[in-house]
Amino acid sequence: MAADASGTLTTLTRLGFVARGLLYLVIAWLILTAGRAEDPTGALVYLAKGTGHWLLILMAAGFIAYGLWRMIDAVFNIERHEPGSKGLGERVGAGGSGIVHLLLAWQAVRLIQGASQDSGSGGGAEAKAQSALGLPGGQLLLLVAALVLVGVGLFQLVKAYKCSFADKLDGRVRNAAWVKWTGRGGYSARGLVFTITGLFLAKAGLQKEASEAGGIAEALGWLTSPWDMIVAAGLALFGVFSLIEARYRVIQELPVEGMAAKARAKLPG
Numbered sequence: 001m002a003a004d005a006s007g008t009l010t011t012l013t014r015l016g017f018v019a020r021g022l023l024y025l026v027i028a029w030l031i032l033t034a035g036r037a038e039d040p041t042g043a044l045v046y047l048a049k050g051t052g053h054w055l056l057i058l059m060a061a062g063f064i065a066y067g068l069w070r071m072i073d074a075v076f077n078i079e080r081h082e083p084g085s086k087g088l089g090e091r092v093g094a095g096g097s098g099i100v101h102l103l104l105a106w107q108a109v110r111l112i113q114g115a116s117q118d119s120g121s122g123g124g125a126e127a128k129a130q131s132a133l134g135l136p137g138g139q140l141l142l143l144v145a146a147l148v149l150v151g152v153g154l155f156q157l158v159k160a161y162k163c164s165f166a167d168k169l170d171g172r173v174r175n176a177a178w179v180k181w182t183g184r185g186g187y188s189a190r191g192l193v194f195t196i197t198g199l200f201l202a203k204a205g206l207q208k209e210a211s212e213a214g215g216i217a218e219a220l221g222w223l224t225s226p227w228d229m230i231v232a233a234g235l236a237l238f239g240v241f242s243l244i245e246a247r248y249r250v251i252q253e254l255p256v257e258g259m260a261a262k263a264r265a266k267l268p269g
Helices: 002-034 040-051 053-076 085-112 124-133 138-162 177-207 216-222 227-248 256-266
Strands: none
Touching: 002 040, 002 053, 002 085, 002 216, 002 227, 040 053, 040 085, 053 085, 085 138, 124 138, 124 177, 138 177, 177 216, 177 227, 216 227
């Protein structure tokens, strides 16, 4: 029973990699073919309008499984991160990624249910920044969030340089040149976009102007030609690399029995 549950979640997690890849391919496709910069929410809206609900249902299931897998990794260290600050940072990053993908699943479910299909790519980051500025210490909160985003962006760039993204791939493709260059292009573009969005957020915090905040769509729109197209091509490569991960990522089995035993131990006698 435990093995079946672990195997099912592993299969759905691979579907999550496919969903992530498709999302980035759509973002890249829109800017390369139509000059239309969208964030992941906008890409989901585009898919909802063009493909109906079945694809969104599959993507939502994949995002849920992927998000849970990342959250479980953050808590139980199933990816075997090394001890110390580096491993702790990776686990915190896993938790953050899990939350992001669970939110994407929620957005997909809302679209399936017929919620408003305005992408809101221009106003999403601004609205969140405005809400943050309305809180006590909101300016500091924005600056901390900006620092985190820039840190994530730089971490992605380091992964691109070191090719460390290939470490968890199956040995059959781990050292293949086409895999490394696909991942390098993808992580470089993603790192640049995250860094730019972090700088946008820092400017919003420093100036106390929510209108200065921006997400992926604004970062792509801010880049001038030909850099916007180069980065869009890089995001397409990240989409392709996500599909490679869907097939060749080594996913550790979840310690379902151990997790269940710990849960039972906490129950009142």
